[in-house]
Amino acid sequence: DTEVTQTPKHLVMGMTNKKSLKCEQHMGHRAMYWYKQKAKKPPELMFVYSYEKLSINESVPSRFSPECPNSSLLNLHLHALQPEDSALYLCASSPTSGGTKETQYFGPGTRLLVL
Amino acid sequence: RKEVEQDPGPFNVPEGATVAFNCTYSNSASQSFFWYRQDCRKEPKLLMSVYSSGNEDGRFTAQLNRASQYISLLIRDSKLSDSATYLCVVNRGSARQLTFGSGTQLTVLP
Numbered sequence: 001d002t003e004v005t006q007t008p009k010h011l012v013m014g015m016t017n018k019k020s021l022k023c024e025q026h027m028g029h030r031a032m033y034w035y036k037q038k039a040k041k042p043p044e045l046m047f048v049y050s051y052e053k054l055s056i057n058e059s060v061p062s063r064f065s066p067e068c069p070n071s072s073l074l075n076l077h078l079h080a081l082q083p084e085d086s087a088l089y090l091c092a093s094s095p096t097s098g099g100t101k102e103t104q105y106f107g108p109g110t111r112l113l114v115l
Numbered sequence: 116r117k118e119v120e121q122d123p124g125p126f127n128v129p130e131g132a133t134v135a136f137n138c139t140y141s142n143s144a145s146q147s148f149f150w151y152r153q154d155c156r157k158e159p160k161l162l163m164s165v166y167s168s169g170n171e172d173g174r175f176t177a178q179l180n181r182a183s184q185y186i187s188l189l190i191r192d193s194k195l196s197d198s199a200t201y202l203c204v205v206n207r208g209s210a211r212q213l214t215f216g217s218g219t220q221l222t223v224l225p
Binding site for chain 1: 147159161209
């Protein structure tokens with residue numbers, strides 16, 4: 001079953017709030033990702049975790065703080081966001097087969113609105 | 116030049132039509148190629164990986180031309196349920212760093 005779950009589905013927050021997005025997968029995948037998708041734009045990679053360690057940070061502002069507590073969970077902590085950070089935040093996971101192809105499976109996303 | 120370029124469309128085709136999407140990529144070192152589809156307000160879902168020899172999955176055929184850095188997707192006998200945005204996806208750097216094209220919007224009309 002290729003399922004990635006994300007909570008919450010929707011989130012509204014003020015610029016001074018602290019909130020967290022959660023992602024979970026039980027497929028045994030050891031790579032997990034955060035993407036940001038603005039309306040009518042493609043997803044953009046933010047972070048990659050491999051074996052619970054941050055391996056790629058695509059120069060994301062520090063107001064976004066990822067965390068990988070274990071191999072099934074991925075969090076994205078949000079603090080002091082700006083209205084332009086409003087977007088769909090997608091989590092994905094992939095098996096670490098070691099080959100050149102690692103298919104990524106996406107969760108349904110959290111739709112974030114920053115006021 | 117964008118890393119991955121697609122014709123944005125929209126493509127409006129009647130049911131049963133054959134439609135082809137094209138995509139070009141700029142990084143000659145890329146090794147992983149995919150087509151994803153994304154329905155309105157939903158997450159991207161893998162449609163198919165693209166292999167050098169070309170591959171087919173039912174009504175869908177994907178082709179890769181490494182020399183021209185060009186990827187294509189052919190959909191035969193279009194169904195209403197094929198209406199979606201089709202995203203061409205290519206890796207850059209590591210296999211896990213994927214770049215998505217801006218997508219091609221398809222609407223299949225009854």
